[in-house]
Amino acid sequence: MWYTLVGGNREVVWGAPFSAQAKKMLLLGSGELGKEVVLEAQRLGVETIAVDRYEHAPAMQVAHRSHVIDMLDADSLKQIIHQEKPDLIVPEIEAIATEALLELEEEGYRVVPTARAARLTMDREGIRRLAAEKLGLKVADYRFADSLEELKKAVAVLGTPCVVKPIMSSSGKGQSVCRTEDDVEACWNAAMEGGRAKNSRVIVESFVSFESEITLLTVRSVSGTTFCKPIGHIQKDGDYVESWQPHELSPDQWKEAELIAKAITDELGGYGVFGVELFVTKDGIIFSEVSPRPHDTGMVTMITQDLSEFALHVRAILGLPIPSVELLTPGASATLKADDASTNFTVGGIEEALSLPRTQVRVFGKPETRAGRRMAVALSADGDLQKARNTAKHAASLLKVEEYDHEQ
Numbered sequence: 431m432w433y434t435l436v437g438g439n440r441e442v443v444w445g446a447p448f449s450a451q452a453k454k455m456l457l458l459g460s461g462e463l464g465k466e467v468v469l470e471a472q473r474l475g476v477e478t479i480a481v482d483r484y485e486h487a488p489a490m491q492v493a494h495r496s497h498v499i500d501m502l503d504a505d506s507l508k509q510i511i512h513q514e515k516p517d518l519i520v521p522e523i524e525a526i527a528t529e530a531l532l533e534l535e536e537e538g539y540r541v542v543p544t545a546r547a548a549r550l551t552m553d554r555e556g557i558r559r560l561a562a563e564k565l566g567l568k569v570a571d572y573r574f575a576d577s578l579e580e581l582k583k584a585v586a587v588l589g590t591p592c593v594v595k596p597i598m599s600s601s602g603k604g605q606s607v608c609r610t611e612d613d614v615e616a617c618w619n620a621a622m623e624g625g626r627a628k629n630s631r632v633i634v635e636s637f638v639s640f641e642s643e644i645t646l647l648t649v650r651s652v653s654g655t656t657f658c659k660p661i662g663h664i665q666k667d668g669d670y671v672e673s674w675q676p677h678e679l680s681p682d683q684w685k686e687a688e689l690i691a692k693a694i695t696d697e698l699g700g701y702g703v704f705g706v707e708l709f710v711t712k713d714g715i716i717f718s719e720v721s722p723r724p725h726d727t728g729m730v731t732m733i734t735q736d737l738s739e740f741a742l743h744v745r746a747i748l749g750l751p752i753p754s755v756e757l758l759t760p761g762a763s764a765t766l767k768a769d770d771a772s773t774n775f776t777v778g779g780i781e782e783a784l785s786l787p788r789t790q791v792r793v794f795g796k797p798e799t800r801a802g803r804r805m806a807v808a809l810s811a812d813g814d815l816q817k818a819r820n821t822a823k824h825a826a827s828l829l830k831v832e833e834y835d836h837e838q
């Protein structure tokens with residue numbers, strides 16, 4: 431190994447990709463968020479390896495190389511890590527055999543932000559018990575259930591409406607609102623069909639009537655803890671459709687939100703971006719969940735901040751300083767989702783969307799659609815936040831996923 435040390439530390443010196451001195455970053459999960467992480471890592475000359483459960487995932491299309499494995503299988507995960515020997519293992523989704531990450535960390539591998547954080551946030555039970563029972567953060571009342579019978583009992587205790595979610599899922603998959611006791615069975619079935627892992631445990635939460643919901647991006651780096659301006663968002667069927675930054679909070683709300691975000695991220699530890707999801711209610715701020723990685727609603731930072739959440743994540747995990755984060759303009763994002771499953775489709779309307787002022791699009795390049803699958807996002811900036819939101823929504827509405835017609 432060869433190092434130049436000019437007042438820096440060894441960890442932040444690296445050679446060219448593919449060389450023996452390269453800094454190697456391996457992503458577990460290669461969706462739209464990972465794609466941006468890879469691009470930012472490459473800007474700093476890092477060698478990138480993308481891993482996911484299917485071929486041609488978005489981050490694989492921009493990484494130096496890729497592997498397709500079952501990331502829920504501990505042996506496959508360990509095998510690929512031992513083969514690649516990355517300097518950094520970067521979980522990009524929850525559904526990973528996190529017990530393998532704990533072992534790999536013991537062996538000396540660096541897991542971002544830590545293997546324990548990946549473990550605790552991989553299922554809703556770990557993070558919920560930590561937040562509510564260890565840290566005493568305000569959360570919606572909750573119960574866990576392993577069968578339809580247990581779910582019926584839990585709903586009877588919590589009352590309706592309540593929200594039923596598989597303990598391991600994301601982007602709202604398998605989540606449903608139980609409005610009356612007659613809905614319980616349908617909610618149970620939805621959770622069994624929609625969860626990411628073969629696990630029949632669910633969480634049921636009292637429904638929170640929030641005024642708004644926000645993501646507080648919190649960055650832990652060598653420079654300390656930094657908060658981005660709050661991101662407001664709207665979710666449909668448990669998945670985000672629109673986000674904007676900044677979301678106005680009163681000074682008291684801001685203070686409470688920061689305290690919660692600091693408490694949970696300090697507890698999880700390590701370096702990186704965390705997406706702290708909070709409900710803003712008349713009676714204060716309620717903790718919902720946290721991603722120990724960039725957040726989908728945070729894609730808006732690609733147009734609002736000097737350093738996007740992806741650039742921040744990469745800097746933080748590489749041990750580089752983050753002296754400040756600037757919000758350059760108010761802005762908004764809106765998503766394009768597919769209506770049906772297809773392997774033979776086109777994404778159109780890009781020209782029309784880009785004819786709107788201060789608007790950009792990101793087309794993720796996913797090889798297949800599914801009903802409700804996020805395929806692209808529109809980003810708009812404007813000094814007037816409401817205008818930015820309207821433009822982003824308009825741009826997203828112009829984007830279309832269509833079945834490819836051979837006859838045309």
Ligand SMILES: Nc1ncnc2c1ncn2[C@@H]1O[C@H](COP(=O)(O)OP(=O)(O)OP(=O)(O)O)[C@@H](O)[C@H]1O
Pocket residue numbers: 570593595599600601602603605635636637638639643665667668669670707718719726
């Ligand atoms: N207890 C609740 N009360 C009211 N709304 C809720 C509750 N839990 C979840 N929601 C709504 O559903 C959305 C998704 O829930 P949650 O974040 O728990 O799911 P997720 O599948 O982890 O989503 P993601 O992966 O996108 O963060 C929330 O942002 C919120 O809009």
Ligand SMILES: NCC(=O)N[C@@H]1O[C@H](COP(=O)([O-])[O-])[C@@H](O)[C@H]1O
Pocket residue numbers: 459460461462463464522523600601725726796803804
């Ligand atoms: N809310 C979490 C989230 O947005 N995660 C992002 O979606 C991808 C999975 O998408 P897919 O289900 O379309 O493959 C993940 O890989 C990640 O980039």
Ligand SMILES: [Mg+2]
Pocket residue numbers: 707719
């Ligand atoms: Mg969420």
